Amino acid sequence: MTQLNFDKTAEPNVNTTADLAQYLLKPLVIGSRTISNRMVLAPMAGLGHIAFRQLVTGFSGFGLLFTGMCSAKAVPHENPKMSHVFSWRPEELDHTVCQIFGAEPEIMARAAQRVEAEGFFGVDLNFGCSVAAICKKGCGAALLKTPDKAVDIVSAVRKSVSCPVFVKFRTGWRDDQNFPVTMARAFENAGADALTFHPRVAPDRRSRRPKWELIGKVQNAVAIPVFGNGNLFAPEHGIRMIRETGCQGLSIGRMAVAQPWIFARWTKGFRPEPSIYMETALDMARLLSTHYEDHFALKMFKKFAPYFCANFKFSNSILKSLIRAENMNELCDNIRQLMDPPPQTLLLPNINLFI
Numbered sequence: 001m002t003q004l005n006f007d008k009t010a011e012p013n014v015n016t017t018a019d020l021a022q023y024l025l026k027p028l029v030i031g032s033r034t035i036s037n038r039m040v041l042a043p044m045a046g047l048g049h050i051a052f053r054q055l056v057t058g059f060s061g062f063g064l065l066f067t068g069m070c071s072a073k074a075v076p077h078e079n080p081k082m083s084h085v086f087s088w089r090p091e092e093l094d095h096t097v098c099q100i101f102g103a104e105p106e107i108m109a110r111a112a113q114r115v116e117a118e119g120f121f122g123v124d125l126n127f128g129c130s131v132a133a134i135c136k137k138g139c140g141a142a143l144l145k146t147p148d149k150a151v152d153i154v155s156a157v158r159k160s161v162s163c164p165v166f167v168k169f170r171t172g173w174r175d176d177q178n179f180p181v182t183m184a185r186a187f188e189n190a191g192a193d194a195l196t197f198h199p200r201v202a203p204d205r206r207s208r209r210p211k212w213e214l215i216g217k218v219q220n221a222v223a224i225p226v227f228g229n230g231n232l233f234a235p236e237h238g239i240r241m242i243r244e245t246g247c248q249g250l251s252i253g254r255m256a257v258a259q260p261w262i263f264a265r266w267t268k269g270f271r272p273e274p275s276i277y278m279e280t281a282l283d284m285a286r287l288l289s290t291h292y293e294d295h296f297a298l299k300m301f302k303k304f305a306p307y308f309c310a311n312f313k314f315s316n317s318i319l320k321s322l323i324r325a326e327n328m329n330e331l332c333d334n335i336r337q338l339m340d341p342p343p344q345t346l347l348l349p350n351i352n353l354f355i
């Protein structure tokens with residue numbers, strides 16, 4: 001069993017937003033490395049690309065950034081200059097984890113070697129994605145139907161790299177509380193350095209409430225750090241998840257797309273001004289245009305827009321007007337027209353737009 005690098009038995013004394021920041025800023029050992037901030041960007045295909053990660057970096061306040069999932073079959077020979085997914089800025093490598101998906105131990109191990117050779121902080125294995133196209137190939141959450149194979153993948157990756165190995169997984173395919181606990185222990189024994197656990201069964205996708213109590217069970221079962229994930233939208237949620245589950249870190253997905261400054265807000269007390277919406281939307285557009293050709297940049301902005309517009313009182317109509325654009329120039333005109341003066345915002349984003 002891995003040696004404990006923190007006291008898992010101590011109940012986290014996290015009651016206020018100041019306590020939350022203090023907890024999130026405690027160093028955490030992950031395998032051979034240490035991070036100084038436990039609040040991380042969750043992997044999100046089509047959203048967590050190089051441009052979005054640069055946008056989040058501008059606000060700072062996070063510990064790690066996870067890429068969207070990259071095909072393990074493609075990674076060993078992928079050209080980062082051509083790939084929309086397997087691409088990065090050199091300066092982000094030391095705090096970025098590359099997520100890979102695949103179905104075979106040797107293929108995942110070879111991809112992990114490339115990830116390590118490029119200098120990423122670590123590699124993350126996707127055992128959580130329940131999208132049909134991924135599961136049909138025996139990847140993502142489908143591997144939770146063949147637990148031995150999932151564990152073989154962790155062992156093979158562990159043997160092939162020395163950088164931190166993360167595993168992201170979910171409850172499984174049935175509402176069985178013991179299954180994620182058994183899997184967590186097996187992943188740890190196979191050499192995983194940290195787990196991100198999303199407590200939903202696979203067919204649920206993101207529709208029903210995640211069962212945070214399962215994060216506590218997974219956390220109690222292993223000595224390695226566990227990042228809790230699922231429906232963290234406001235600091236109160238972060239406080240409650242840490243108190244109720246004792247998880248060592250927080251992994252934030254959709255809310256980080258709505259508010260890329262969320263990390264700075266929770267860990268550094270950053271207070272956004274009303275002008276932040278127009279500035280951030282224009283920055284997102286500029287960064288997408290820096291990294292991608294116009295057509296793809298527009299496509300990626302249209303994926304980002306529903307989450308971002310969820311901040312506004314009239315989110316649906318603003319979203320509709322915002323994305324009525326044929327190119328990035330038109331899009332930037334729309335941003336200026338719709339966000340100056342700033343639209344009325346909601347206390348909590350309209351999560352009906354969180355698709």
Ligand SMILES: Cc1cc2nc3c(=O)[nH]c(=O)nc-3n(C[C@H](O)[C@H](O)[C@H](O)COP(=O)(O)O)c2cc1C
Nearest residue numbers: 042043044045068069168198230231232252253254
């Ligand atoms: C558009 C989208 C793409 C996602 N892609 C991935 C992915 O590539 N790999 C992965 O492990 N999880 C993926 N997820 C799941 C998130 O990492 C996360 O588990 C989920 O959104 C719940 O966290 P949240 O409530 O903070 O958003 C994706 C989620 C969304 C919304």
